Amino acid sequence: MTDNVQVFHINTRATSAKTEPLKVSAEAQKRAQEIIAQYPQKRSAVMPLLYIAQEHTKYITQSAVEWVAAQLEMPPVQIWEVATFYTMYYKKPIGQYHVQVCRTLPCALRGARKVSEYFHKKFGVQPGEVTKDGMWSFEEVECLGSCGTAPMCQINDVFFENLTDEKLDQLVARIEKERPDLRYSTVKDELGAGLAGSPKSEIMKS
Amino acid sequence: MSDAATPKQVEVVNVTIDGKAAQVPKGTNIIEAAKTIGVEIPHYCYHPHLSVAGNCRMCQISVKGMPKMTIACNTGATEGMEVSTHHTSKDVADAQAATLEFILINHPLDCTVCDQAGHCKLQDYHFEYNARPSRFVEEKVHKIKAVPLGPTVMLDGERCIMCTRCVRFCDEITKTSELGMLNRGDQSVIAVSPGRELNNPLSGSVVDLCPVGALTHREWRFNTRIWFTKQTESICTGCSTGCNVKVAERDGTIVNVKARRNDAVNKEWLCDEGRYGFERFLPANRITGAYRKGPNGGREDVQLGDVINALKGTLKTLTVLLSPDLLLEEYYLLKQLLNRATSVGRGVITSYKRSITPLEQILVSPDYASNINGARVVGLVGEESDGDYRDILQKIRRKEIENILILGDRAIAPQDIDDALVEGLAAARVSVGVLTDADSKLTSSLGMVVGGRSVLEKSGLLVNANRRLQYAQAVVQFPETTVPEWRLLGLVGEAAGYKMLPVNLMHVGDRELTRWYLGSDPVMSAQGITIATIKDGGVQLSATGKDASVGTQSGLSMGAAPAA
Numbered sequence: 001m002t003d004n005v006q007v008f009h010i011n012t013r014a015t016s017a018k019t020e021p022l023k024v025s026a027e028a029q030k031r032a033q034e035i036i037a038q039y040p041q042k043r044s045a046v047m048p049l050l051y052i053a054q055e056h057t058k059y060i061t062q063s064a065v066e067w068v069a070a071q072l073e074m075p076p077v078q079i080w081e082v083a084t085f086y087t088m089y090y091k092k093p094i095g096q097y098h099v100q101v102c103r104t105l106p107c108a109l110r111g112a113r114k115v116s117e118y119f120h121k122k123f124g125v126q127p128g129e130v131t132k133d134g135m136w137s138f139e140e141v142e143c144l145g146s147c148g149t150a151p152m153c154q155i156n157d158v159f160f161e162n163l164t165d166e167k168l169d170q171l172v173a174r175i176e177k178e179r180p181d182l183r184y185s186t187v188k189d190e191l192g193a194g195l196a197g198s199p200k201s202e203i204m205k206s
Numbered sequence: 207m208s209d210a211a212t213p214k215q216v217e218v219v220n221v222t223i224d225g226k227a228a229q230v231p232k233g234t235n236i237i238e239a240a241k242t243i244g245v246e247i248p249h250y251c252y253h254p255h256l257s258v259a260g261n262c263r264m265c266q267i268s269v270k271g272m273p274k275m276t277i278a279c280n281t282g283a284t285e286g287m288e289v290s291t292h293h294t295s296k297d298v299a300d301a302q303a304a305t306l307e308f309i310l311i312n313h314p315l316d317c318t319v320c321d322q323a324g325h326c327k328l329q330d331y332h333f334e335y336n337a338r339p340s341r342f343v344e345e346k347v348h349k350i351k352a353v354p355l356g357p358t359v360m361l362d363g364e365r366c367i368m369c370t371r372c373v374r375f376c377d378e379i380t381k382t383s384e385l386g387m388l389n390r391g392d393q394s395v396i397a398v399s400p401g402r403e404l405n406n407p408l409s410g411s412v413v414d415l416c417p418v419g420a421l422t423h424r425e426w427r428f429n430t431r432i433w434f435t436k437q438t439e440s441i442c443t444g445c446s447t448g449c450n451v452k453v454a455e456r457d458g459t460i461v462n463v464k465a466r467r468n469d470a471v472n473k474e475w476l477c478d479e480g481r482y483g484f485e486r487f488l489p490a491n492r493i494t495g496a497y498r499k500g501p502n503g504g505r506e507d508v509q510l511g512d513v514i515n516a517l518k519g520t521l522k523t524l525t526v527l528l529s530p531d532l533l534l535e536e537y538y539l540l541k542q543l544l545n546r547a548t549s550v551g552r553g554v555i556t557s558y559k560r561s562i563t564p565l566e567q568i569l570v571s572p573d574y575a576s577n578i579n580g581a582r583v584v585g586l587v588g589e590e591s592d593g594d595y596r597d598i599l600q601k602i603r604r605k606e607i608e609n610i611l612i613l614g615d616r617a618i619a620p621q622d623i624d625d626a627l628v629e630g631l632a633a634a635r636v637s638v639g640v641l642t643d644a645d646s647k648l649t650s651s652l653g654m655v656v657g658g659r660s661v662l663e664k665s666g667l668l669v670n671a672n673r674r675l676q677y678a679q680a681v682v683q684f685p686e687t688t689v690p691e692w693r694l695l696g697l698v699g700e701a702a703g704y705k706m707l708p709v710n711l712m713h714v715g716d717r718e719l720t721r722w723y724l725g726s727d728p729v730m731s732a733q734g735i736t737i738a739t740i741k742d743g744g745v746q747l748s749a750t751g752k753d754a755s756v757g758t759q760s761g762l763s764m765g766a767a768p769a770a
Binding site for chain 2: 019065075
């Protein structure tokens with residue numbers, strides 16, 4: 001495993017066509033305006049709006065970026081800058097369960113590479129790929145802020161920590177059997193000893 | 207610098223850099239402060255006309271009293287500050303060497319095929335500040351290569367050192383924000399948004415700004431190594447802004463045009479029209495030698511003496527149509543000639559007015575007349591010259607003008623050359639043109655044509671839209687058989703008994719002409735202006751007296767010309 005990050009490469013020759021902005025639901029459009037109104041500068045709302053767009057398109061597409069750019073009156077490339085900087089915005093289609101393995105120093109020292117290799121072997125996919133059944137995808141990401149419990153991974157929006165091969169076996173087996181909803185952290189981390197975040201989605205609040 | 211900074215009374219502080227004292231306005235960054243006393247601090251991301259990014263870390267310095275090293279670009283001078291650079295501090299020198307090694311970790315080191323080789327800051331600084339082999343033995347990160355960002359610029363992602371100068375240029379100067387930095391860490395890459403491209407009137411400037419070979423001109427990639435070229439510091443003659451440029455020429459072809467820094471004119475920017483169109487002043491089909499219209503529409507070769515003989519008796523009523531890109535010396539010489547001959551003839555000139563977009567206004571002047579202000583400065587034409595120009599064209603069409611001299615291809619705009627004008631020119635008793643383009647409509651309608659020189663083949667003085675006197679150097683060699691306008695004017699004057707240049711005109715070059723002009727125009731000679739003083743950033747002519755004519759001591763002020 002060498003090139004182990006999802007790198008967003010733009011090929012201007014292949015994508016020279018301009019894309020129309022995404023059409024979002026009326027509810028999402030209203031919510032976007034409410035979020036924008038919270039900030040003195042429109043551009044401050046870039047991250048929540050990217051989440052809204054991602055909920056519509058499942059991953060950040062060109063039309064999603066154009067929509068955010070139009071809402072915030074920002075150059076689209078600056079939306080791409082944010083979207084490609086953060087790993088919680090997906091630049092490619094992901095599986096139903098998207099595993100993000102932290103590979104930054106503390107996790108690396110505690111065996112993150114082994115965790116990565118576990119998923120690689122288990123699902124037979126390279127970082128950034130989705131299994132044929134669309135169930136799993138995984139990638140390596142930078143620090144997820146859980147260094148004290150390294151090595152760790154995030155599946156959808158839930159942390160799983162102090163990982164060992166045995167623990168990973170249990171985890172994968174339970175997820176495949178129970179198919180829990182790990183999106184938006186709406187389900188507490190009942191499977192591992194992880195942290196439970198607040199709902200990410202501004203839409204889901206309402 | 208001083209122009210912008212001095213109007214407000216800014217407190218001047220004393221700083222010591224490597225033991226040398228410097229006085230600079232408070233808050234001046236240390237890179238600029240060090241420049242004032244001749245100390246160079248290496249830098250990649252810092253540019254004097256862009257915001258401070260502070261990401262390359264090459265300009266590290268040590269300031270007494272500060273616990274850690276700091277970056278000079280983001281450190282403002284304060285009273286009593288004591289700075290050590292790499293010259294005096296081993297820590298700083300070591301840090302710079304380490305920074306450079308770090309910057310080079312993922313750099314492909316493909317200098318052998320890189321267009322930037324020979325004028326690359328990575329090469330320069332490695333030689334000067336590091337010069338040791340890399341210890342990095344791992345596989346380098348691979349990124350996108352040879353990606354066109356737009357119609358003018360090509361990106362090599364691997365060579366990029368992420369200084370973001372190009373991004374800041376598009377954000378802050380053109381405000382078009384086409385470029386951004388995607389991904390993070392060692393995967394970072396400069397990119398445009400999908401479906402959009404880097405396409406603005408100044409887009410080529412990002413290549414000038416790129417300190418490495420990451421951004422290259424699509425127009426000029428892989429054409430030659432820069433050290434095989436002859437590089438000339440000159441002035442762009444596209445419009446009357448008079449941008450300072452450095453032109454690289456090889457075998458008579460222009461292979462690169464780079465903006466040269468002049469804070470009073472173009473900062474360090476250049477428009478695409480000027481840059482990529484630089485060679486438009488060299489016609490494909492040249493007129494060499496002299497000829498006149500023969501019987502049956504044919505042409506017969508003549509000697510220069512025949513042309514002079516034809517012109518020498520016409521001076522009293524000579525109408526001269528002038529290209530707006532002749533040299534100041536030539537306008538002056540013509541003015542002198544008409545004065546001496548107590549001529550009722552006159553010179554007319556067109557400014558090639560055009561409308562420009564708000565984006566072009568950053569740099570471009572609304573004309574195609576690089577030296578029209580030169581003709582105004584010597585009093586040859588008035589401020590509103592286009593009316594006179596159109597009047598004269600009408601008179602030519604009505605066949606009311608007997609003696610016509612056309613100096614330069616652009617003396618008559620192509621759209622003004624209609625059948626009536628051609629007939630009018632043909633009907634004139636004497637019609638002589640000094641032209642370069644054998645394909646232009648003018649050549650066939652004139653009685654006599656002399657092969658002239660392109661603006662790119664002449665060295666001399668230009669006055670830009672803001673009345674800044676600048677020295678343009680010839681960037682390509684002229685064909686041997688061509689005659690510059692000034693030589694013809696001088697020879698005609700001599701033949702008519704008005705010897706103006708105290709030299710043998712057949713054996714001097716542009717440089718002697720310029721020296722003669724600077725010595726004989728009282729406005730210039732009174733100020734002691736020499737070619738050397740003009741070359742260093744130009745000289746600001748006083749703005750008083752809109753039609754300041756030769757001989758008025760309206761005063762000149764020497765403009766501050768910061769070194770690039």
